[in-house]
Amino acid sequence: MAGRVEIVMEKIRIYGRTEYPGKVEAEALVSEKPLQGFTNVDPVQGFTTERLHPLFRVPYTGKVLVFPSQRGSGGFLKYGRGNKPAAFIHTESSSLNVLCALEAHVPAMTDFERDPMEVIETGDMVFVNADEGYIEITKK
Amino acid sequence: MTEVKLKDDEKRMLAGEEGHAKQLCMEYLVEAAQIAGAESLIDLDGTGDMHSPGLKLSSYYELTIDDLKELVDKGEHFKIPTFADKSPFPEQPPIDGWEGCPICSYRNEELRHDDPVFHKKALHEEEYELLRKLGMFTSHSCANYLTMTYWPTIGQHCSWFESSQIPYCNAVLGARTNFDGSFATCFLGKAPYWGMHITENRYGTVLIKTDRLIHTDLEWDVYGYAAGEAAGCRVPVLTGTAKPTTSQFQKLNSAIHTGGGVDMYHIPGSTPEAPTLEAAFGGKAPAEEIMVGEAELRKAYDYLNYHKTDRVDMVYLGCPHYNLVDIEKICWKMEGRKVKIPTWIMTNPWLYDICRKMGFLKILTDAGIKLMSGACLAAMGAVPGGVECIAVDTAKQANYVTGCYPDIDSKLQVCYGTTEECLDAAVTGIWRGEWK
Numbered sequence: 001m002a003g004r005v006e007i008v009m010e011k012i013r014i015y016g017r018t019e020y021p022g023k024v025e026a027e028a029l030v031s032e033k034p035l036q037g038f039t040n041v042d043p044v045q046g047f048t049t050e051r052l053h054p055l056f057r058v059p060y061t062g063k064v065l066v067f068p069s070q071r072g073s074g075g076f077l078k079y080g081r082g083n084k085p086a087a088f089i090h091t092e093s094s095s096l097n098v099l100c101a102l103e104a105h106v107p108a109m110t111d112f113e114r115d116p117m118e119v120i121e122t123g124d125m126v127f128v129n130a131d132e133g134y135i136e137i138t139k140k
Numbered sequence: 141m142t143e144v145k146l147k148d149d150e151k152r153m154l155a156g157e158e159g160h161a162k163q164l165c166m167e168y169l170v171e172a173a174q175i176a177g178a179e180s181l182i183d184l185d186g187t188g189d190m191h192s193p194g195l196k197l198s199s200y201y202e203l204t205i206d207d208l209k210e211l212v213d214k215g216e217h218f219k220i221p222t223f224a225d226k227s228p229f230p231e232q233p234p235i236d237g238w239e240g241c242p243i244c245s246y247r248n249e250e251l252r253h254d255d256p257v258f259h260k261k262a263l264h265e266e267e268y269e270l271l272r273k274l275g276m277f278t279s280h281s282c283a284n285y286l287t288m289t290y291w292p293t294i295g296q297h298c299s300w301f302e303s304s305q306i307p308y309c310n311a312v313l314g315a316r317t318n319f320d321g322s323f324a325t326c327f328l329g330k331a332p333y334w335g336m337h338i339t340e341n342r343y344g345t346v347l348i349k350t351d352r353l354i355h356t357d358l359e360w361d362v363y364g365y366a367a368g369e370a371a372g373c374r375v376p377v378l379t380g381t382a383k384p385t386t387s388q389f390q391k392l393n394s395a396i397h398t399g400g401g402v403d404m405y406h407i408p409g410s411t412p413e414a415p416t417l418e419a420a421f422g423g424k425a426p427a428e429e430i431m432v433g434e435a436e437l438r439k440a441y442d443y444l445n446y447h448k449t450d451r452v453d454m455v456y457l458g459c460p461h462y463n464l465v466d467i468e469k470i471c472w473k474m475e476g477r478k479v480k481i482p483t484w485i486m487t488n489p490w491l492y493d494i495c496r497k498m499g500f501l502k503i504l505t506d507a508g509i510k511l512m513s514g515a516c517l518a519a520m521g522a523v524p525g526g527v528e529c530i531a532v533d534t535a536k537q538a539n540y541v542t543g544c545y546p547d548i549d550s551k552l553q554v555c556y557g558t559t560e561e562c563l564d565a566a567v568t569g570i571w572r573g574e575w576k
Binding site for chain 2: 040
């Protein structure tokens with residue numbers, strides 16, 4: 001019989017490119033579908049308002065918002081206003097992320113060595129160290 | 141963080157040697173370049189498009205009206221020909237047709253677009269007087285390419301805004317822009333050098349095939365949405381379609397940057413950087429081949445239609461802003477007829493004046509149709525009170541207009557189909573659209 005149970009908190013570290021610097025640890029909210037702004041985000045209530053979207057009305061405020069890519073209007077920058085996420089993590093990058101990061105001034109990273117969408121699930125804890133260019137995931 | 145290497149003139153501006161406004165703009169551009177991963181700024185030689193007045197570059201960089209006055213006094217001008225995107229921010233009032241436009245701005249009952257006092261204030265004339273002196277063309281359109289009379293030429297570096305205009309500039313005109321048009325880029329004539337400015341990034345990476353010949357306006361619109369979803373932010377090469385008309389390019393561009401985030405695409409034989417399929421891919425093999433055929437089109441059409449009732453309360457056309465040919469076709473169909481429900485058509489202010497001279501405005505007004513300019517229904521943040529089901533003819537508007545109603549209890553329904561089906565609904569109040 002084993003006399004001791006050792007619980008090792010496994011962390012997965014992935015390196016990427018920093019868009020906006022800073023360090024923060026928070027729970028992940030993962031969007032399977034690309035996110036869209038303009039009328040389809042409510043920065044006051046802090047959730048997407050796109051109909052039929054998997055994250056419709058799911059609060060992102062204070063979370064590490066993880067998504068594959070972004071689509072649509074330049075109004076995507078509204079994700080960076082008001083009750084915004086703690087950090088932005090995304091697989092593909094485009095001008096929309098630049099507009100958003102200019103507004104948000106919170107840690108933001110992209111262009112990872114391994115796709116974060118394959119690793120992170122909603123509820124995982126994610127340490128975003130955009131100062132040193134990596135994220136560290138603790139599975140829930 | 142990316143280190144941005146600045147040229148001497150850029151360093152001088154950043155140090156404040158050329159005044160406060162240029163310093164602020166340069167600080168903003170350096171930050172944008174760092175975020176984008178751009179190692180330098182490029183001197184623009186094309187045209188600019190920006191949401192205006194645009195003094196607030198971001199929440200952290202804001203110019204004042206006194207800054208503008210100082211620039212005017214110094215005799216400064218925008219470095220590149222610069223056009224105003226849609227109506228003035230943040231209210232985005234219709235420039236023409238605001239009278240009888242019973243919309244509360246973002247559902248705030250004290251801010252009504254048909255209130256002359258609110259309308260006058262929402263036009264921000266003090267700022268525009270100065271912006272025009274600086275050289276801005278106050279064209280107020282999400283489809284500025286319809287009226288600018290001065291297009292960027294192939295290979296020129298631009299700085300535009302508006303999701304539907306970005307692929308128009310890159311794919312249709314063969315000029316080069318990221319999604320970054322702002323006072324800073326247009327006034328300084330500089331932008332972060334990355335993305336669509338670089339030849340290598342403009343080649344196709346994903347091949348999109350179809351098993352249905354895409355040739356009607358609605359097919360192009362539905363196809364654009366589905367192709368955008370499939371491509372994400374990549375550069376798709378679209379094959380198996382007919383050659384799009386100008387109206388169809390408008391629909392494709394707005395839909396492909398709504399379903400996805402496509403800044404650039406190729407249609408071999410139609411778009412300037414794709415004389416052949418091989419050229420579109422820059423001689424490389426596509427990373428992926430995707431079918432956007434009958435099944436995918438049907439799925440997109442069903443997604444964009446979001447209604448249980450067939451009783452339509454309002455019709456909204458002109459997303460993106462209608463061109464003259466679209467409006468003329470509607471006049472031919474509607475002359476002598478009467479609509480039963482509110483029917484609005486949006487174009488841009490300069491074309492509105494031509495519609496008046498051509499007699500289109502009278503024909504439409506006599507038919508009970510409201511011609512408007514400059515604005516966008518979704519951008520006004522509401523629909524007229526009592527409207528529960530609206531008919532539209534573009535994926536872009538269909539996708540955004542419901543977002544104004546995040547309350548689960550007050551869902552707006554959307555009927556989406558052809559312009560003809562929308563006009564039929566306008567006359568009968570009933571939706572009879574179907575995917576054929």
